[in-house]
Amino acid sequence: MKEEIIISGFGGQGVLSMGKLIAYAGIADGKNVTWLPAYGAEQRGGTANVTVIVSDQKIYSPILNTCTTAILLNQPSMDRFLSRVKPGGTLIYDTYGISTPPKRDDVNIFEVNAMDTAAEMKNMRVFNMLILGGLLKINPFVKLENVEKALYKTLPARHHDSIPDNMEALRKGMEIIKEV
């Protein structure tokens, strides 16, 4: 298997950390991973993105032109990356962040109403976990228990009490993802 994932959104939406969780969970699954951020000016209010590859083979290039899965959380990201999803690939977007819904017949498109759900849960910080839950529902390429392990690895100890909320959001995301 080889999953090539591009995650893109506003800085602060948890784009890079979502990628990190996938990468850690991939390693716990015994896979090879690369995690390559687009950093710099893009982290200061603009669009941030990360390319994550999870594979059971050796990974050559960490840089991709196209991907098997795109998670696009704002309109600039949609405009930039929609055409880069491989035919037969998966596209997930947040309903709130997108003004022009994507049109492609050769790609499986899903939406997660993550912003509104996070607001209902009164915890905006689980936004990215709702999205990640949605992804793992339609493509369980890493085990849920390894995502939990990854949370313990990536979050500083003082935030470990928030892990149950994050796992709840992950399961909630699995419920609310809808095929478009």
Add this chain to the structure above:
Amino acid sequence: MEDKRECYLMKGNEAIAHAAIRCGCDGYFGYPITPQSEVLETLSALKPWETTGMVVLQAESEVAAINMLYGGGATGKRVMTSSSSPGVALMQEGISYMAAVEIPAVIVNVQRGGPGLGTIQPGQADYLQATVGGGNGDYNTLVLAPASVQDMADFVDLAFQLAFKYRNPTIILSDGVIGQMMEQVFLPPVKPRRTEEQIWEECPWAANGHRLKQRKPNIFSSLEMEAVSMEQRNIKLQEKYELMRQTEQRSSTFMCDDVEYLFVAFGSVSRCAEEAVTILRQEGHKVGLLRAITLWPYPEKELNRILPTIKKILVCEMNSGQMINDVKLAVNCQRPVYHFGRMGGVVPSPDELVDAMKGIIFDKN
């Protein structure tokens, strides 16, 4: 063979910091700059001064940092610095001075797009600066080009070994992709820092005290008033560089057994080229890759070894065409050599390399 060591997920810059502590580095002196700031950040977080006794110091500038290396290296200590392109440009005077008086040290350059302040995105445009001088005078530095986070971890100790073997500054020429990306990495085994006694034994040239005239004081000065004496020092240096050329060339090949069309690349671009090779092989083209691991000395022996089956060579770099000079010199007009480059911080994708290679495969000229 399965590796039993613990596997970590970390950035290349973080791997450099961990590796420095583990290989018994005595001192790090540096100044923050994107995209390599995690080196100093990680060292500061790990606090090696509380464990191994390694000194970590944020210098007031890159110029100060490189001169701290001159001082530390002159006492026989394992010292290193890291920076990115504009910062390394500031260090060139110090590197020339260290080369002149044969002080070992490790300098890491996590390159970004230039010239000038340029961008904070990845680049490889400091190739010529690293391989043909940068500072003044006839000198060379050993240059290692990592292409993975594992290389970042492994090359620190290698760079120190080479620096001390030849008493010469050694540069790890990385780039923003390798510095910023995370991959799994097995950290090198822990080696203790050398004791003062060991340094006294191993580095008779060091300025670390003459112990009541047990040996004559060692003095480091690159200034000679007599041209003839300076030429003698140059001759001695050139003999050393020639020995390094003969002994230290490093490279790796990928799918080169029957190769007709060869990619030559280093650093992160060599990873893209590997992907491009697999794509082109699936389409039936006999394509392979030579990855230069040492950029100086250049791996010309390996390039010439695989040359017989090769028809054309495509050099791919994140610059306007710098390593291509070394490839042309090594091949010596025996094969056509082409170039593909992106500049200023733009990272080429494997697809661009595939298209560029197809361009030369189907070009009948």
